[in-house]
Amino acid sequence: MNGNLPVIGITVSSTMHQDNLSSILNTAYSKAMIQAGGLPLLIPTVDVEAARRTLDLCDGLLLPGGDDIDPSFFGEDPIPLLGKVNPLQDECEIGVLKAALDKNKPILGICRGMGIINIALGGTMIQHVDIEITNPIKHHQEAARSMPTHSITVEENSLLYDLTERKTELKVNSFHHQAVKKAPSRLRPVAYASDGVIEAIESMEKGQFILGVQWHPEELNSFLPHTALLDKFINACRSNKKRLQ
Template identity: 35%
Template sequence: MSKPLIGISTYLETSVRWGVWDQAAALLPAGYHRLVQRAGGLATLLPPDAPDAAEAVVSRLDGLVVSGGPDVEPARYGAERHPRTGPAHTVRDAWESALIEAALAAGRPLLGICRGMQLLNVVLGGTLVQHLPDEVGHGGHCGPPGVFARHTVKPVPGTLLAATLPEEVTVSTYHHQAVDRLGAGLVAGAHAEDGTVEAVELPTAKAFTLAVQWHPEAGEDLRVFEALTAAARRGAARRR
């Protein structure tokens, strides 16, 4: 059976240096496409585009990964900006929101990573904690700049996440925001020891829809990417 085509959303940075060049660039940490490939998929990168292009893009994909990245603009969930919330990335917010909506409408398997989980929650009407240390009293979800922290995550029995990762796992994490009120239809699939929601899923979705707060692309555990790829392969076979 042919490998499913998995699209991965990218960053858009105004200044990136490589070799003699310093230019705007669409980029993505290599862990994302490497895990898609190791899980049996074909990886393609999706730079930000006009939101009205999302439906056409998703129609050509067998699955979608919404990657990690900067804070979601608080206005998208009706909140005032916290002093610790990062600058707005309105083009990326709009593009990835449109990708999520298109994937849900078309029944394409979807995996959200960190920011991708938060944005899925916002698209479905949920809200975010803008600075998690204010709520949990520690900074254990984020290491020093550019360094992942590590903590354990406990799956909720009976969920899609628990079927994928049945045991408590130690994960790589780098975030200071988190899901607060769950969006419509979403259920929590895992929690950290301090109660932070670490995975969400949409049982009523047409296809596999799972998002995790940690960064599996920073480790060696393929299972969530394998689950996405398997769902994408099944969906592609049905469409043929």
């Protein structure tokens, strides 16, 4: 591979596999980064300082989907419908994210990753949309991961709008029950589902690439707006690499 490819750090979940604590990542993330022109570097979430030092080798950061975020990180007790949590992973990902912010590296959060961005900067989360949202649509689809199942609206004056070929409406896939409740002052919501669930957040600062999306664009490689989003994330990482050379 070309040595000039931007290196994309992707945090990796820690979970039990065949009775062993293992690092797990859906291969769709790595494939999507390679297809968009990046080189994935997996960052195990087992040690905060090691994860931060690994980030030093990267030109951008991707925070992927995964298990629920421990509600203690946003000041709440767990509700009965909360899924499996891993506080050490939450702590590691928050640490890596803050290191990326300090170094002004492009950041993309997908599903759970969007939540990590939100709480790391002081936001709060809905623990389960089915009980905290009035008349919710289905946010955890049973259709194939590569199939969009509901629409979202996108604000025109936003990074997301520019990244997705200037579309004000997108069809997305959906595999979550946690969601952003309140965004911190540093971030702003820029996309919504029809039931009001926040579907994307981004930095308030112009020229800073911090974006969280609630859906999974890495699974939607047959749909131009979603591949364009990933391509332009990689372009931002490539520009960051050149800036530091």
